[in-house]
Amino acid sequence: MALEKHINILDYTLQSLLRRKFKNIGIIMVFTLVIFTVSSIIFLSYSLRQEAHLLLKDSPEIVVQKMRAGRHELISTWLANDIMEISGVSGVEPRYWGYYYDSGVKANYTILGIGASGLENNKVVSGRMPSPHEKGVAAIGRGIADARVIKKDLGSTLYLQSADNKWMNFNIVGVFESASEIMTADLIVTSEDDFKTLVNMPEGTATDLAVHVSNEAEIPTVARKIKEQFPDSRPILRDEIIRTYDAVFGWRSGLIIALFMGALIAFIILAWDKATGLSAEEKQEIGILKAIGWETSDVLEMKFWEGLVISLTSFMCGIILAYIHIFFMGASLLAPALKGWSVIYPEFRLAPFIAFYQIAILMSLTVVPYIASTIIPSWKASITDPDIVMRG
Incomplete structure (x- = not known):
């Protein structure tokens, strides 16, 4: 009732x-x-x-950039040996990356040399990754394939104009998927040699240095020592990047x-x-x-x-x-x-x-x-x- x-x-x-x-x-x-x-x-x-x-959970604990007049510029790879001698540093790796503006589709791409870190969590849907010194091949993200109307079938060709006004063609050997599509949607991965040719990067330089620190408690101390030893450098902590995004x-x-x-x-x-x-x-x-x-x-x-x-x-x-x-x-x-x-x-x-x-x-x-x-x-x-x- x-x-x-x-x-x-x-x-x-x-x-x-x-x-x-x-x-x-x-x-x-x-x-x-x-x-x-x-x-x-x-x-x-x-x-x-x-x-x-x-995106940042597997990134290096510290990224070291060289600064000139408040702007980021290429850093000498010789600094890696000096940074490696600092107590608490477990590894230093030069990274080769940059941006490429495609006027045809009005979009920016991120281009990465294969020697760079941060790709271990990405999977290739089909094909493979380029090897460090393999020329004329690339793996691309889904966003680029869609923007350039490139078929995701292997064997397609991507054309990019280098810094010295020459056209370079890359055979697509892999297409990315990732837990985070932000990481790979605009990504082009080439060999280290092809990246340097594309952007006309001088020998002995890199975009920045990835510094790995085994003990997280020592990260601020290592960053401070790097800044003291190299006053024209800017150590960027991973936690700082995360806080900035938030x-x-x-x-x-x-x-x-x-x-x-x-x-x-x-x-x-x-x-x-x-x-x-x-x-x-x-x-x-x-x-x-x-x-x-x-x-x-x-x-x-x-x-x-x-x-x-x-x-x-x-x-x-x-x-x-x-x-x-x-x-x-x-x-x-x-x-x-x-x-x-x-x-x-x-x-x-x-x-x-x-x-x-x-x-x-x-x-x-x-x-x-x-x-x-x-x-x-x-x-x-x-x-x-x-x-x-x-x-x-």
């Missing part, structure tokens, strides 16, 4: 919502827009941060939320309007229900179901739309603001990283207050004499 009573109250609640369908649809649309906006920002910023952590994406997320304050204000006004009182029609409805024998608890249950249906419908619609927008549509509305200038790289899809605690917090800040704003004024009306309520 008790279950049947609750089912009847729920049925009446749904009928009541349908009677005011245009008003409720308007509320759901505004509510959904707010949830969609905030959850899209949360999904995108969290996924980008997770991609950055995934700070940048967190700041940009806050900026976008500020730009969408209009939608947030609309939701606040909506909740305030619900909390400050009921319409004459709603008061009359509660008065009639009380007059025909409904208890105060029954009225509150009806309003609870009403608030729950509207808020959960809006919340689920907003979350689902945000998920589709970020992970299936490439975050087309928010990517330029959060990714910054990196949108000129070949397009990549984010891996669907979701922090469920953030969704729970978002629900507690939207669904719960809305339900409360629905119940409180109804409770005030339900404890008032039905005759007074119906008179207004």
